[in-house]
Amino acid sequence: MTQDELKALVGQAALQYVVPGQVVGVGTGSTVNKFIDALATMKDRIPGAVSSSVASTERLRAIGIPVFDSNEVERISVYIDGADEIDHRGFMIKGGGAALTREKIVAAQSERFICIADESKLVEALGRFPVPVEVIPMAAQRVARQFAGMGGVAKLRMKDGQALVTDNGQHILDVSGLAIRDPLAFESEVNQWPGVVTVGVFAHQKAAVCLLGTAAGVKTLN
Ligand code: 5RP
Numbered sequence: 334m335t336q337d338e339l340k341a342l343v344g345q346a347a348l349q350y351v352v353p354g355q356v357v358g359v360g361t362g363s364t365v366n367k368f369i370d371a372l373a374t375m376k377d378r379i380p381g382a383v384s385s386s387v388a389s390t391e392r393l394r395a396i397g398i399p400v401f402d403s404n405e406v407e408r409i410s411v412y413i414d415g416a417d418e419i420d421h422r423g424f425m426i427k428g429g430g431a432a433l434t435r436e437k438i439v440a441a442q443s444e445r446f447i448c449i450a451d452e453s454k455l456v457e458a459l460g461r462f463p464v465p466v467e468v469i470p471m472a473a474q475r476v477a478r479q480f481a482g483m484g485g486v487a488k489l490r491m492k493d494g495q496a497l498v499t500d501n502g503q504h505i506l507d508v509s510g511l512a513i514r515d516p517l518a519f520e521s522e523v524n525q526w527p528g529v530v531t532v533g534v535f536a537h538q539k540a541a542v543c544l545l546g547t548a549a550g551v552k553t554l555n
Contacts, residue, residue, distance in 0.1 A: 337363075339451035339546030344368035346544050346551045350447045352410045353378040356401060358439045359393060360414025361386040361432035364449050368413050369393055383409055385439045386432040387500050403442060412443035416450050416540070417462045417533075421554065423448070423540040424516040428465030428533030431490070431499050437531055440538040448540035452547045455554075459516055463488070463507040465533035470496070470504045472528020477506060479526055485511045503530050 334342070344367025351357050351372070359365060359372075359382045369389065372382075373396040381399030383406050384390040390400045414436055416425040425448060427433050440446050466487070468476050477487035490497045490505040497505055513519050516536035523532040543554040 334546075334548055336451050336453065340364040340449075341367045342551055343449040343451070343544045343546040345371045347413045347447055347449050348372065348375060350411050350413065350445070350542070351375060351379065354380070355410045356380055356406050357382050358409040358412030358414075358443045359384050359389050360412065360436055360439070361389050362415040362430045364415035364451070365389060365413065366392060368449060369396065372396075372398065383439055383442070385414065385435040386430070388430075388432075403439060406442070409439065409443040411445050411447055412440050413447050413449060414440070416448050416454050416535075418456045418459050419448055419450055419454055419540060419543055420456055420459055423543060423554075424459060425535040425540060426459050426462050426464055426533055427535050428467070428505070429462070431465070431467075431497060431505055433465055433533045434467050434499070434501055434531040437535065437538055440535065445541045446538060448543040450543065450545055452545050455543075455545060458513070459534065460511050460513045463509040464511060464513070465490070466506045466508060466523065467499055467501070467503050467530040468506055469528045469530060473504055473506060476526060476528055480506070480508050480511070483511060485509065501530065
């Protein structure tokens with residue numbers, strides 16, 4: 334199976350976690366796009382979605398699923414999103430699609446995080462994928478120096494020759510070379526650096542379940 338087919342497989346499998354009659358939290362990325370396509374088949378059974386990005390909002394609305402502002406919704410039973418890396422404990426690196434801040438907000442508002450990913454995303458230890466960090470632009474270079482002090486190399490994410498601007502008007506640093514032995518402690522520490530909006534380690538908002546697309550079918554990791 335191609336990687337695209339594996340993504341479609343887990344996107345479809347995630348439908349079993351959507352609770353009829355309740356708002357669903359929707360993440361961002363190519364795997365989530367497959368989930369959104371599958372969600373079209375049950376759009377008449379849910380009131381709508383809370384979305385983690387402008388891109389997902391547009392895709393949901395295009396198939397006729399109402400999208401609510403997160404402030405309008407108190408409780409989300411389930412949040413479905415992809416990952417750039419996930420380990421066996423459900424800790425993840427996310428933000429490859431630059432949507433990490435809104436993803437963390439919707440995840441925090443949700444009772445359960447269901448991660449959908451193809452098997453290439455499962456790792457023994459987090460850190461091969463450069464950690465995305467959303468930063469206030471004026472803090473970018475200072476935050477980069479703080480990562481250098483930890484042995485990391487931070488690169489400003491670019492798009493069309495300019496610094497990428499997130500849905501929140503901020504920039505992204507992609508940090509490689511980090512040894513993330515304790516994801517909970519790492520997330521807590523980086524989160525409190527001045528100018529950091531969100532660090533793309535999801536340890537406090539980890540996945541409860543991971544649906545992993547493999548050549549043998551969907552594996553469920555709890
Ligand atoms: C976006 C994300 C995505 O979930 C992550 O990058 C995985 O994307 P894809 O499903 O396209 O591999 O965190 O910010």
